[in-house]
Amino acid sequence: MIAQIGNLFLSGALAVSIAGLILYALSAIREDKKLETYANWIWMTKGLFVLISSGALIYLIMTHQFQYYYVWNYTSLDLETQYLFSAFYGGQEGSFMLWVLCGFLVGAGLIRWTRKPYRAPVMFVMMLTQVFLLSMVVGWDLGFTKIGASPFRTIAQEMPNAPFIQANPDFVPADGSGLNDLLKSPWMMIHPPIIFVGFAMMTVPFAFAISSLWTKTYHEWIRPALPWTLAANLSLLTAIFLGGYWAYETLSFGGYWAWDPVENASLVPWLIGTAGIHAMIIQRMSARAHKASLFFAILAYMAVIYQTFLTRSGVLAEQSVHSFVDLGLYGQLLLFILVITLLGIGFYLFRYKEIPSVDKESKILSKEFMTFTGSILLFILGFIIIIGTSSPILGRLFVDNPTPPEIQFYNDWSMPLAIIMAIATVIGQYLFWQKHTWESLAEKMIFPLIITSIATVISIVFGEVRNLYYMVFIFAGWFAVIGNGAVLLSLLRKNPKLVGGTVTHIGFGALLLGIIASSVYTEPLLDQQTTRYNARIAAGDVFDEEGFPVTQPVEMFELELNRPKLVNEKYMVTYEGFEVSDSPRPGQQTYRIKFEPIDGGRTFYMDPVVYPMMTTSSMNNIDWSVDVHVRTGWLSDIYLYVAGSQYVADRNEELENQRVRDELPEALAEEERQSIEIHQGETIEAGPFSFTFVQFTPASEEAVPENTQIGVRAQIRVEHRPSGNAYEVEPLFAVYTEDGRSYTYSPPLSIDRWNMDVYFSSIFPESDAIEITVEGLDEEFEEDWVLIVAERKPYVSVVWLGTFLLMAGFSISILRHWGREKAAQE
């Protein structure tokens, strides 16, 4: 019942939207105020309908009605309330609804605030995008084709041919399939709403650009459009930041950015939007660059829709690992992008001759020229990323079945561009606030250049930078920070309200510095043994079992309980055990790793977590997942996770044994023969027995073979703890030579009472440890070890700082431009 209501209101929303679209169009053509008022009412009605429908979907999710495919697919009974709520926009269908809702709110704001000549055409474009978005979720079956996929469809509708549906059409699953554990993060809860607010606001400059072409008023539109574009960019930036932060903290790939199509999908509209902002600023100040600001306003929204098309139509699914559910929306999405392109670019070309342009060209040393340069550089970067992301389509020009480009492609092109951009920001900012000749500009630059050079030299020396290219990059980053910083200081004295742009440019410079430091100078944390092993690999001295040289260095190391290891000649690292708890996830283990800086710094602990993935684990198989622990610091982050542990290996082995026993009930346990390394004075337990290596004792000459070089006994105390019975054995270990070759001799000593043989099988002189081997022990030695993957990433904090400065700069500019726009209206 609730679902039918939800579905009905969704369809109703689309129906009234189409009516509203016609009304807005008529109102714009006839300049009829009355029609526009009606259409505004329709806008509000549509918003109400979508709200009711969303409420219905949330109700179904909250009440666990698993007969609905969407509810079943994204939620489960054990999901916490906040994640149940966010599951509303967790799937493709719901995220379209959220996008519609965000668009509705933005539209409501436009109705309230937009100036007269633009309102009807702006709302026409807004309504057009809403019609398309709503059409993705209505789920109309027209017989010859289907329009959209409704979030209210039942499992029976989703998979009518499934055997259990054919057997019982009213089948209701007992529980849902649940939300992926990796997505159970507060960052992931707020990420989608922010990105859709950004997408919705990015519609506004597009709508204003179309209205400007429609009404042939090319000057005024940027005044209301500019604050919206800034706000859209702020939202996208925040969303990109949240996504990057989530990836860094949650996924174990070790970074915040991987140039992956989904990340690029939000970056490209941001870059082109920023290019648009630059062009709009020139137009507002100097009444030029009309063509550019129109073009970029149109292109930014096209980028939003194009990237939506790439990520949601299934185009990437075939080619990329980042596949999205294919709801059969390919045709609709294609139509959407075609209509937007035709409306935007078509209209633009149609009016191209009429758009005002200035005959006189700008001098190179002018704020117009420099700002325009910024705009073009941003556009070029966006264009390159679009080319890379479009590899499933464009790659076909070169090969069949193309792969995504190598990461190197993005780095090779974005690094030189970033260097040019960084230098251009400083020259641009100096010219922005004051007219300059080459001489006066050079004079102004002397001081920042000196400071920049000092900072660069210090960075190169202390960061041990050897690569010339990176040196130039670091110089450019510092120049952007310091040059723009100097502009900021002089602006703060004059008019602090104007600092928005300068702050963003400082943030950009800081971002570059943080990126180069944290990505190029990340070092793995490894113990001495692994470091030596890697040196041998680098020298080509290590071969695998098939005789091929090993080329990949080992990037992890093993820690045994309470045995400290020196890591990177910097920290003594000790594994101090783990705790198992059932909260928040059943069976999760928190490991305790102690770091003691050997130069006397403060001791700290890392607490990485390993947990079973609930959504995919079953009785026979546990899928383990890790929570990375990141210790954030001003200078560097330590990034660490547990890649394996005795506990996890034991659980897996138990399950494996269980399976073997189920399959072969009469399978006999083999005679167990186990070895363990033990230090002098140490006690190791195995079931009810404990083994203590008391000390070395000398071996008498009669006991050892001839030509013995080493002959030693180990005094080992074996105790059966429940009974308190204990034996001391002194097994022998000897190395002797015969015919010029060395042999080891380690005869067993039997403990008849427990039917157990003890061998002294090896010796490790450098660590004062020996290996004992025991036969006839049913239980295993209770070793406790963890495999650690850890990295030190310098200056990730600067990446975040740069991002925050960008956000702050955008916010200051929004307030300023919005304030002026409001003042102009009154």
Place this chain on the structure above:
Amino acid sequence: MKPKLLIGVFSIVLFTSLLMYNFGNSISTYVNFEQAADRTNSHVVGKWDNTKESGFSRETMQFSFHMEDEDGNVRRVVYPRPKPNNFEQATQLVVIGSMRNNVFYADEMLMKCPSKYNENPDFEPAETAGM
């Protein structure tokens, strides 16, 4: 005006061809395990074959598993790192590396992202779903 326009057009054409040339070089094509045997570096798409043994070895510090490519060839894959976080959940794997003696040595491995938009391909009916 004319020469400037010419320079502009020329540099745009130069830039675009350079970009496309570099782009063309940086992409490659997906192959199956059999084709990979004749290549130095290949991308192979496939699925984890969970009926065969898999696991991380503490001796060699490598994760090894069997993967079935899209044409049904099953090969052992060796990956020199721990098992990635979302390995079991990945509905598709891409391994990048080279084939030696019928064993694929992966330098890199990509998993289908644990995205909210992913379709869950395993549908368990209620009889087992509640367990």
